[in-house]
Amino acid sequence: MLGVSFTNELDQSRALEYLESWITNHPDYQNIAHKDPQQQEFEKFYGGNQHENVAGMFLRAADARPDDADVHIVLGVLFNLTNEYDRAAKFFENALKIRPDDASLWNKLGATQANGNHCGEAIEAYRRALSIKPNYVRAYANLGISFSNEGKHFEACLSYLASLEKNPNADHIWSLIKLSLHKLNKPPLVEMADKRDVGALQKK
Numbered sequence: 001m002l003g004v005s006f007t008n009e010l011d012q013s014r015a016l017e018y019l020e021s022w023i024t025n026h027p028d029y030q031n032i033a034h035k036d037p038q039q040q041e042f043e044k045f046y047g048g049n050q051h052e053n054v055a056g057m058f059l060r061a062a063d064a065r066p067d068d069a070d071v072h073i074v075l076g077v078l079f080n081l082t083n084e085y086d087r088a089a090k091f092f093e094n095a096l097k098i099r100p101d102d103a104s105l106w107n108k109l110g111a112t113q114a115n116g117n118h119c120g121e122a123i124e125a126y127r128r129a130l131s132i133k134p135n136y137v138r139a140y141a142n143l144g145i146s147f148s149n150e151g152k153h154f155e156a157c158l159s160y161l162a163s164l165e166k167n168p169n170a171d172h173i174w175s176l177i178k179l180s181l182h183k184l185n186k187p188p189l190v191e192m193a194d195k196r197d198v199g200a201l202q203k204k
Contacts, residue, residue, distance in 0.1 A: 012081060016050045019074060023057050028068075032060045051082065062091075069098040069105075076108065085116030103133035111142055119146040137166045141173055144180075153180040157201075164198050177201075 023029050055078045061071045072095035079088035092109040099105055110125030126143040130136055144159030160177040164170060178193045192200045 013050070015077075016054050019078075020050075020054050020057065023054075023061060028065060029057070029061045032057065032064055051078065054078065062094075066094075067098060069095040069102075072098070073105065073108070076112065080112055080115070083115075085112050088112045089116065089118075101132055103129040103136055103139070106132065107136065107139045107142060110139070110146070114142065114146050114149070119149045122146045123150070135166060137163050137170075140166075141170070141176075144173075144176060148176065148180055148183075153183040156180045157184070161198060161202055165202070168196065168198055 023032075055075065058071055058075050058078065061068070062075060065071060072091045076088045076091035076095065079085075079091065089109060089112045092105060092112060096102065096105055096109065106125050106129035110122040110129065113119070113125060114122035123143060123146050126139045126146065129139040130143070133139070140159050140163035144156040144163065147153070147156035147159060157177055157180050160173050160180065163173050164177070167173070174193060174196060178190055181190045181193060189201060189204055192204070
């Protein structure tokens, strides 16, 4: 959904505008999302919490159509924006009951759990994503970050290498693997990382 991509680019206001437009024009949700004229007039003159208004519309939509995975995904994204990670994770879990083979959705759940300091659960979510989509570069990178946060730097390095094998120009992953190699006290391997030699690192 386009509105979700805007939030990935940190364009929150644009995302909320798009999502409000989407739900108010959706044939299944027009009546649920419709604001009464008095409310519209109040918001026009006194302003309103855009996020709260949009989230409210999608919550009503989820109650009306609990089988609509897109609505649950949007709610997961919306509550990520307000750092309500446990609440966001619940909506991603709801969506996964409907779309259990969606690798991107498992990755979103993992990222949300990691942001909520549940790295152990995040690791399992990333593994599910990779079992569905073995070449999922972002999931490997996220898995490495969660391993690192758990102090499992060897496992983190393996995940970063799997990501770099597929995307060797990812500067931020090279920085992360060097941090984990420093934690493992492996100066020769840090030098290999400085040279960006994926093949040599994999042999070690």
